[in-house]
Amino acid sequence: MDSLGNTIRKLREDKELPLRTVAAFLDIDQAILSKIERGHRNPTREQVVKLAAYFKVKENDLLVAWLSDKLLYEVEDEDMALKALQVAEEKVKYITKNKKK
Amino acid sequence: MDSLGNTIRKLREDKELPLRTVAAFLDIDQAILSKIERGHRNPTREQVVKLAAYFKVKENDLLVAWLSDKLLYEVEDEDMALKALQVAEEKVKYITKNKKK
DNA sequence: TATAAATTTGACAAATTATGTCAAAACACA
DNA sequence: TGTGTTTTGACATAATTTGTCAAATTTATA
Numbered sequence A, B: 001m002d003s004l005g006n007t008i009r010k011l012r013e014d015k016e017l018p019l020r021t022v023a024a025f026l027d028i029d030q031a032i033l034s035k036i037e038r039g040h041r042n043p044t045r046e047q048v049v050k051l052a053a054y055f056k057v058k059e060n061d062l063l064v065a066w067l068s069d070k071l072l073y074e075v076e077d078e079d080m081a082l083k084a085l086q087v088a089e090e091k092v093k094y095i096t097k098n099k100k101k
Numbered sequence C: 001t002a003t004a005a006a007t008t009t010g011a012c013a014a015a016t017t018a019t020g021t022c023a024a025a026a027c028a029c030a
Numbered sequence D: 001t002g003t004g005t006t007t008t009g010a011c012a013t014a015a016t017t018t019g020t021c022a023a024a025t026t027t028a029t030a
Helices: A004-014 A019-026 A030-037 A045-055 A059-075 A081-100 B004-014 B019-026 B030-037 B045-055 B059-075 B081-100
Strands: none
Touching: A004 A030, A004 A045, A004 A059, A019 A030, A019 A045, A045 A059, A059 A081, A059 B059, A059 B081, A081 B059, A081 B081, B004 B030, B004 B045, B004 B059, B019 B030, B019 B045, B045 B059, B059 B081
């Protein structure tokens, strides 16, 4: 299970691109991209979307990795992390079901 | 499935306490407690802990409700909400497993 | 109904967190 | 060593959270 940062780094290194180039495309300083790849920063949603387009990978896959990372960050250090995630899941299912009607 | 706000409201009304009193205990303006009970604001972790003690209910139960609410807020509007929650769950399980060693 | 208590609302302020820049340090390697 | 790349940390700016306050609304009751 690769982290989002790792995935991005692999994609970039496969194309042998320096941080500078990809960062310029994202319109941010390369320092941030470095931190993102190393998992010291979370990218914004918009950055993830841009990266998916740039590397031609499924946007949804990257977004799921991104969002789950954010959730992980939210529950880290909490004993009830798993329980909370499961309850949240139930709530989402409940909400989705009622929306369909 | 009661929301956290609703749970708190019920606890307060059972004791026939005005917002003012509980808010004072939490050291916040009653306006905020009103919003919390109505689900227009999320309480802080500290406030939840205080409320559990105040109403003598299991801290963990309230915290799970609180944390799952935050997660829900984080994924709302996202199509991949459920998927992201499930992936996050896997990640938590993975992390927990490796911590034990 | 009148009025007092309780609650809700919205405009605004303060505090916190997220996002970014920049420059210097560390690294890779011909 | 010299060049290009990456990493780090101090700092600035932007966005979001958390809170106050006062007025408006609702609820209870004399």
